[in-house]
Amino acid sequence: MSQSTTLTLIDRRRASLPSLVLVANMASTQEVSRPFGLAPLVVGTGNDCDLIVTDPAVSRRHCLFRITPQGILVRDLQSKNGTFVSNIRVQEAYVAPGHVLQIGGVSLRIRVTGEPSEIPLWPEASFGGALGGSTVMRALFHRLYQAAQSPELVLLRGESGTGKELLARAIHDVSPRADGPFVIFDTAAITPALFEAELFGHVRGAFTGADTDRTGILATADGGTLFLDEIGELPLDQQPKLLRALETKQYRPVGSNEWRSFDARIVAATHRDLHAAVAAGEFRQDLYFRLAVFECMVPPLRERTDDIELLVERFLASEIPARTVLDLPHGALEMLASHHWPGNVRELRNTVSRLLLFPHMGERALEFHGVEGEARRDFDALLGMPWRDARERVIDRFEASYLREKLHAHEGNVARAATDMGISRQLVHRLMVRHGVR
Numbered sequence: 001m002s003q004s005t006t007l008t009l010i011d012r013r014r015a016s017l018p019s020l021v022l023v024a025n026m027a028s029t030q031e032v033s034r035p036f037g038l039a040p041l042v043v044g045t046g047n048d049c050d051l052i053v054t055d056p057a058v059s060r061r062h063c064l065f066r067i068t069p070q071g072i073l074v075r076d077l078q079s080k081n082g083t084f085v086s087n088i089r090v091q092e093a094y095v096a097p098g099h100v101l102q103i104g105g106v107s108l109r110i111r112v113t114g115e116p117s118e119i120p121l122w123p124e125a126s127f128g129g130a131l132g133g134s135t136v137m138r139a140l141f142h143r144l145y146q147a148a149q150s151p152e153l154v155l156l157r158g159e160s161g162t163g164k165e166l167l168a169r170a171i172h173d174v175s176p177r178a179d180g181p182f183v184i185f186d187t188a189a190i191t192p193a194l195f196e197a198e199l200f201g202h203v204r205g206a207f208t209g210a211d212t213d214r215t216g217i218l219a220t221a222d223g224g225t226l227f228l229d230e231i232g233e234l235p236l237d238q239q240p241k242l243l244r245a246l247e248t249k250q251y252r253p254v255g256s257n258e259w260r261s262f263d264a265r266i267v268a269a270t271h272r273d274l275h276a277a278v279a280a281g282e283f284r285q286d287l288y289f290r291l292a293v294f295e296c297m298v299p300p301l302r303e304r305t306d307d308i309e310l311l312v313e314r315f316l317a318s319e320i321p322a323r324t325v326l327d328l329p330h331g332a333l334e335m336l337a338s339h340h341w342p343g344n345v346r347e348l349r350n351t352v353s354r355l356l357l358f359p360h361m362g363e364r365a366l367e368f369h370g371v372e373g374e375a376r377r378d379f380d381a382l383l384g385m386p387w388r389d390a391r392e393r394v395i396d397r398f399e400a401s402y403l404r405e406k407l408h409a410h411e412g413n414v415a416r417a418a419t420d421m422g423i424s425r426q427l428v429h430r431l432m433v434r435h436g437v438r
């Protein structure tokens with residue numbers, strides 16, 4: 001059996017991917033294992049990990065494995081207790097089958113399970129408006145092109161700023177519906193009470209304030225593509241309504257008795273692992289299966305650093321007047337290639353603009369977005385929550401601390417605190433009750 005552990009280009013349209021499995025041995029239970037391919041594999045105790053282990057010394061998201069052209073790369077994800085290869089704590093290392101890695105009380109090993117498989121690649125370094133010459137992006141472009149030719153639903157999963165909306169538009173542009181409309185519906189931005197009216201439309205008099213008939217998003221997207229952004233934020237009680245519409249291709253405007261048909265291809269996107277959300281009871285399984293006919297992972301920028309130069313050149317060329325890498329400060333490309341990019345391509349684009357405006361900023365150009373240390377852990381907890389809950393938690397904490405500080409500054413005098421805060425005394429009292437402040 002071939003022991004290949006590298007991702008190797010065969011020609012412009014094909015690459016060879018080793019067949020690997022990651023095996024974890026824990027003291028408490030039997031071994032668990034998980035095959036891995038082009039998508040990176042995250043190990044940790046969190047239920048959103050690809051390989052879930054139970055060990056008190058292992059972090060929620062502990063380390064990540066990825067097959068690269070250079071071999072199998074392991075990266076520690078800022079774990080509390082570290083990742084060890086041959087008793088040496090590593091931040092990043094290449095590992096071979098047979099090497100034993102240690103995370104907390106768990107040992108990890110890679111096993112080759114068969115001959116390498118061949119994966120098809122998109123022959124170009126761009127797909128619609130999206131750029132990407134890395135093997136993972138070209139494999140993704142190929143899959144999206146295939147999906148675009150079928151009428152099926154596509155689910156794009158990836159962190160914020162990875163280009164999901166751009167890819168949804170590219171799917172539309174290469175699909176047989178390219179001449180129809182491309183309509184965006186941001187599920188997270190709609191209040192639950194208005195969801196049905198926005199999606200299905202409403203007739204005059206359907207509810208207070210509905211003075212005219214209104215066309216819904218499904219009708220607007222007829223003949224084209226409907227992009228359902230942040231689908232993971234759709235409240236559970238609204239999910240059956242969307243599912244019914246997707247299954248029957250029919251809907252009823254709010255306040256109407258008449259069923260109408262629609263014909264739009266659906267592309268949905270989310271930053272959440274919906275599979276894990278289903279397991280946690282936060283997303284309906286039937287809707288997930290319906291949406292995920294073609295589930296595609298859009299990799300974060302830090303996992304395709306070979307695309308950075310191409311993207312930087314594109315962003316520079318689109319400046320007015322057009323610029324080139326020669327306009328960037330010395331060493332900028334190396335600095336950009338080694339950054340973590342929590343905000344992905346969007347952050348890269350903004351950083352390039354900042355570097356052009358303030359060429360002497362150097363590494364400080366990167367400091368605007370990073371959420372580090374304690375704040376990072378707090379933020380990770382928020383990332384694990386649905387948008388509405390996370391926003392509520394942040395606002396709640398802010399309200400309580402702001403109120404306490406102001407009352408403290410005015411020695412508990414509500415009237416003076418209210419004047420200082422620019423709100424009524426009644427509102428201060430209400431906030432005090434809400435946050436249990438006496």
Ligand SMILES: Nc1ncnc2c1ncn2[C@@H]1O[C@H](COP(=O)(O)OP(=O)(O)OP(=O)(O)O)[C@@H](O)[C@H]1O
Binds near residue numbers: 132165166
């Ligand atoms: N592969 C790419 N090539 C060129 N530009 C890109 C690419 N990916 C993202 N961008 C640019 O980065 C920005 C963010 O992209 P986009 O809005 O598509 O990301 P997203 O994943 O939908 O983000 P969010 O989840 O926050 O809505 C846009 O300006 C987009 O044009």
